Amino acid sequence: MxxxxxxxxxxxxxxxxxxxxxxxxxxxxxxxxxxxxxxxxxxxxxxxxxxxxxxxxxxxxxxxxxxxxxxxxxxxxxxxxxxxxxxxxxxxxxxxxxxxxxxxxxxxxxxxxxxxxxxxxxxxxxxxxxxxxxxxxTPGTITEDNLLDTGRSNFLLAVARSKAGATSDDDARFGLAWLDISTGAFRVAETDGRRLAAEIARIDPSEIVLAEKLFDDEGLKPLWRSLKSATTPVSSAFFDGATAADRVAAYFGVSTVDGFGLFSRAELAAAAGAVAYVDKTQLGRRARLDIPVRDGGTAIMLIDAATRANLELHRTLSGDRRGSLFSAIDRCVTPAGQRLLAERLAGPLTEPASIHRRLDAVDRLIAEPVLRGRLREALAAAPDMMRPLGRLSLARGGPRDLGAIRDGLAAAAALADRLARDLAEAPDELAAARDALLAAPHDLGRLLGTALKDDLPLIRRDGHFVREGYSDQLDELRELSADSRRLIARLEADYQLETGIKSLKIRHNNVLGFFVDTTAVHGEKLMAPPLNARFIHRQTLAGAVRFTTTELSELEAKIASAGERALGLENQIFDDLATRVLTAGDAINAAAQAIAAIDVAAGFAELADREGYTRPEIDDSLDFRIAGGRHPVVEQALRAGAGDPFVANDCDLSPFAAGGAEAGRIVVVTGPNMGGKSTYLRQNALIAIMAQIGSFVPAASARLGVVDRLFSRVGAADDLARGRSTFMVEMVETAAILNQAGNRALVILDEIGRGTATFDGLSIAWAAIEHLHETNRCRSLFATHYHELTALAERLPRLANATSRVREWKGDVVFLHEIVPGAADRSYGIQVARLAGLPAAVITRAKQVLKQLEEHDRKRPAATLIDDLPLFSALKAKPVEPEVPAAPPAAPGSTEVIAALDAIAPDDLSPREALEALYRLKGVLAAARKG
CATH class of the missing domain: 3.40.1170.10 (DNA repair protein MutS, domain I)
Incomplete structure (x- = not known):
């Protein structure tokens, strides 16, 4: 942090x-x-x-x-x-x-x-x-294009807390206000302590501002330390709830915020803190911000930071954008469209009606390929208008920012005309965008086109950005400055004609400036009446005499000041045009947002058309049926590499009659490494996300009940800076899932318990599945190498088994990447090790050891232990009361068992040897009882 x-x-x-x-x-x-x-x-x-x-x-x-x-x-x-x-x-x-x-x-x-x-x-x-x-x-108040990622919003987040009526930090209410001064976006929301981390992960701010007291809160310090964002503690006065509403109203120049909507006390405090910090960092220059809008946090899928990282939504685990889901689905051609896509990907919707509104727009543009192509052609000519508008409001803009507004408004006009002519009955989202484009200040765009040159300098002090013909006064100054040589030549010719001295020249140096130069012989003529009244002597040299005249001095003064005066006039024209742009700022911003919405819809349509994606069915049920699902990132990578096809797989996590309609299904996926288990888990989570952001999905068909929270525990990573081992990180993330997931959540878990001893890990995975089944009751995919867990399908009604198919051929294993019903009986780890390049001697020895272990395991498979353990549901129904310790009576054979125990060295035993020792002890005890 x-x-x-x-x-x-x-x-x-x-x-x-x-x-x-x-x-x-x-x-x-x-x-x-x-x-x-x-x-x-x-x-x-x-x-x-x-x-x-x-x-x-x-x-x-x-x-x-x-x-x-x-x-x-x-x-x-x-x-x-x-x-x-x-x-x-x-x-x-x-x-x-x-x-x-x-x-x-x-x-x-x-x-x-x-x-x-x-x-x-x-x-x-x-x-x-x-x-x-x-x-x-500061990280959250940057406006320069070369300091910003064009495809990502740069949010400053302010966090305020209200403990009114709360009994713990989890129950406290937190106000969130986040804004982007480069685009003007300004939103507020309220959440509780349980959802705070997930909300911050969704917003993904560059900088977080909060009161010093909140920053120093012991209960929240672990959260602040875990964040990658810059965190800025400020005076508590920034978040004073008593003056918050007045501070926000003053920033927007209104008497009350009541016209903005109904906000909670925590939301207003956060909004006040945000604008106070902007005021402080901009030193009195007022950033152009939209009126704060309450964000629909409850209508957005919550995805915590660990899940976002595991699923590589915006960036890969190595930090690259290439290889992420965003990179795979981004077909936008404008920076504003990319930012909107990134925001939608960060917060998938959970209201079916809103999702279908987006899908309708995509569906229509898929059906109209010619229109889609023309729209994308017009979009490609549309520069970013939001960030230039933000820079102009802070007096940091330049001629190219005005040019971006000009070209953006021209593109807006072309898009509006195209939609009005070719899409009369447009879906709601496209109709709203068309109306915003029609309402754009197109007369201002034409004025900017008249005023500005085609090629513009970056900095206004460089000048020469106003088009010839826009200002007569400026044209005269430019002519005087640029045509000084012609004017001097004309005056020189006049003097030659007047004096009859053809060798007379007008020259220039840094000491005298412009002067009349002639030979000594002709100099006497100029110093004699009547010419001496016109030509004023300046300097006599060995072979030349130098003069000046009133006209030449005046012309020199005009030439010297013409460039400076021209630049000053251009800057006045710039300020006038910038003022006009800022006056129309709201309409320009609305048009820019409309361009972004069209770009995302057209990009999704292009993606679906080229990749063969289908429209998902979305409703309020707990259904989760995907036929022929594919991983969007891996599929494209395979095609770009060797051209191999992706093997599609089905997934069904929907409730069924035997399990009850209010709980989803759990599928335990077994199979070898490299068999496709992790890809299968991830692809189904990504399909759910894509569907709920309004995209078509990589599947033959998909029927999904909205997912309100998505959890993922995939892969292995440590957190050494916070003293956490790989297994500790795994357990922390698993705990968060089991403590928070409800029945509308989607949970994907990969290899839970593999970071510790075999029996410890198996026990944790076993108990986690039971908890998901009995308490969380959510839709879940659970990949594991613990084949013993597949036996739970016989005892848990909503649990099913699936496995990744393999085929053995002449001693080698072929991974088919097909997920089918059933359970795996082995992991093929040695074959994978051989493919990885382990020495042949190691592979040979590993096969020998495996053969011996399998022979021992056949005598008493660990899977039969399931018959000896009660289910989690049974434990819940009949809680075990703690017993008062008492000295137990001596059991028959206890002496023999103690002697056998003394002979065991636990540190020298492998897991299987420990299991065998346990069976031997039971055998000793059974024999003693018979005796």
């Missing part, structure tokens, strides 16, 4: 330079004194202190930046007799370094020069250029 502190640590305070004598004058330099003052006001940030063409860092900031960025640490002067550490980065490459610092969890205060050095010199030779912090750059 990256923690961002808001109060200076003691060691930071100690390293701040205080005014102290330097070696020469007994004073700190004026620039260093200025640095001290500004750094003291921003102790929690690395200070980027602008000095000419560099941002420089000093003292502890320099040491930290040098380590993080891998740049050279040097020194500048002395402080308290010691060298002052210093490093710097070029202003032109500042964004590159900012990105790396922010990724490392730092906050950066950007301190700019607020005046030209020439202005400072007017106040005195030792005056320092005025500087001040113009913005605080």
């Amino acid at each position: 990256n923690r961002i502190v808001t109060e200076p640590a003691p060691e930071t305070i100690d390293t701040l330079p205080e005014p102290a004598p330097n070696e020469a004058e007994g004073k700190v330099t004026p620039s260093m004194a200025q640095y001290i003052e500004i750094k003291a006001a921003n102790p929690d940030c690395l200070l980027f202190y602008r000095m000419g063409d560099f941002y420089e860092l000093f003292f502890r900031d320099a040491e930290e930046a040098s380590r993080t960025l891998g740049i050279v640490l040097t020194k500048r002067g002395k402080h308290h007799g010691q060298d002052i550490p210093m490093c710097g980065v070029p202003v032109v490459r500042a964004d590159e370094y900012l990105q790396r610092l922010i990724a490392a969890g730092h906050r950066v205060a950007v301190c700019e020069q607020l005046e030209d050095p020439a202005e400072a010199r007017k106040r005195g030779s030792k005056s320092v250029v005025r500087r001040d912090v113009v913005r605080l750059v």
Whole structure:
């Protein structure tokens, strides 16, 4: 977890330079004194202190930046007799370094020069250029495109807590407010302590802001430590519930928030904390935010962080986007569409009507391939309008941001026209998008098209972004600046004609500027009446005489100022256009959201058409029937590799008559490694997610009752930083599932209990299945190598067995990747080890050991132990009361048993040898009783 502190640590305070004598004058330099003052006001940030063409860092900031960025640490002067550490980065490459610092969890205060050095010199030779912090750059408040992922929202999350009426942290109410200042999105929600971690995982914020008291809460510290987001504790005043509503209202310039909707006290406190933090980091510049909207948290599938990672929804376990579900299903052609797809993937819906609304749009675009192609062609020409709009609102925009609004509105017009002509009776989602596009400010788009050139500079101070013909005054200034040579040549010709001196020239140098140059002989003529009244002598050289004239001086002044005046006028035009854009900001943002919605629907239609996906049936039942299901990521990877086809498999977790309609089925999947068990588990979970985000699914058919929570325990990983072994991580995740899953949940578990001793693991897996069956009553897939568990199907009515088929051929094993009803009797682990390249001697010896162990196992298979153990349901019906310990009477044969026990060395026994020893002890006891 990256923690961002808001109060200076003691060691930071100690390293701040205080005014102290330097070696020469007994004073700190004026620039260093200025640095001290500004750094003291921003102790929690690395200070980027602008000095000419560099941002420089000093003292502890320099040491930290040098380590993080891998740049050279040097020194500048002395402080308290010691060298002052210093490093710097070029202003032109500042964004590159900012990105790396922010990724490392730092906050950066950007301190700019607020005046030209020439202005400072007017106040005195030792005056320092005025500087001040113009913005605080934090992970959750970035707006620059080169610092952001175009396909991912950059959320700042504020968390507030209300303990009113709560008896524990789990019962406390938490307000969540998350916003993206780069797009204006602003949402709020309320949850409880049990769902808090899953909600944060769904939002996936870049930065979390919370009150110091909440950050230091002992019960919540494990959660904050587990998060990868930067976490920023701030003053509790940011979340003051008594003033929260007024603070939010003031930000949006309204007298009350009642018109925004009905929010809880916790939600308002979180929203107030979010806008207060934005105000602090933007230093008074008001970010354009949408009105806060309550998020439908209860209508969204909850997926905890571990499940998201296990299923690789947005990124693989190695952190790559390629190979994730998002990468496999993303067919969007706009950045806004990619962000919307990512948000939908993070929070699948649980209301069938809303899901079908999305599916209807996809279905229609599949049926209209020509229209879909034209829409996608128009979408490809639509740049991102949300983030340029956000930068313009913070006065950080440039000509290309205005150009993006221009081109985006042009694309919006084309899309609206296409939908209106070719899709008169559109599904609800497409109709809503069409209406938003029709309401876009198309006249503003045409104005921007008239005003702006096609090729635009990145920075407004570079100028030359206003189209010729838009401003007569600007055109005149440009002509004066650009055509100075022609104007000078015209004046030179006039002077030659007037004086009769054909060798007269107008020249320029840095000392005299423009001047009239002629030979010494002709110079006497110009210095004589009447020409001397017009030509003013400037300089006499050995072979030439130089003059100026009133017209030439005036023309020189015009030429010198024309470029500056032209740039100033262009900036005025920029400010006027930006104001017009911001005035129409809500309509532009609505059009941008409509473009994103169309892009996602068209992308899903393209995906379904090309990959052969089908429309799922979604309802409120507990059904879960998938015919011919395929893993969307693996299928594409196989095709891109050797071109092998994916083996489709069915899955049925639906309730059936014998098991009751209010509980789903559990399927225990056995079979060899590499047989496809893990792929099978994951593909069914991914199909459920895809269906509930409104996508068609990779299956021949799918009928699914909505899943309200999805849990996954797949794979092995440790958490050494928190002192957790692989098995401990496995048990923590399993505990979360068994404690939280309800009957509408979908649970996939892979190899529970394999991280410990055989009998311990078998016992845990056994008990977990019984708990899922009797208490959670949810739909579940349970993959295991404990073949003994398959016998539970005879005792648990809603449990069924399935296995991955293999075929042995001439001593080798062929994995068919087919999941069929039944149970496996072996794991083929040695064959897999041989394929992995273990030495032949190891493989041979392993086969010998396995043969011996199997011969022992046939005498008393461990699976028969099931007859000796009561079921979990029976234990629940008749709880066992604890007994008072009492000395038991001596049993027949106890002496012989004790002697046999003394002969056993437990540490030297394998699991199977321990089992055999147990049988021998029972044999000794039985023999003693008979005797």
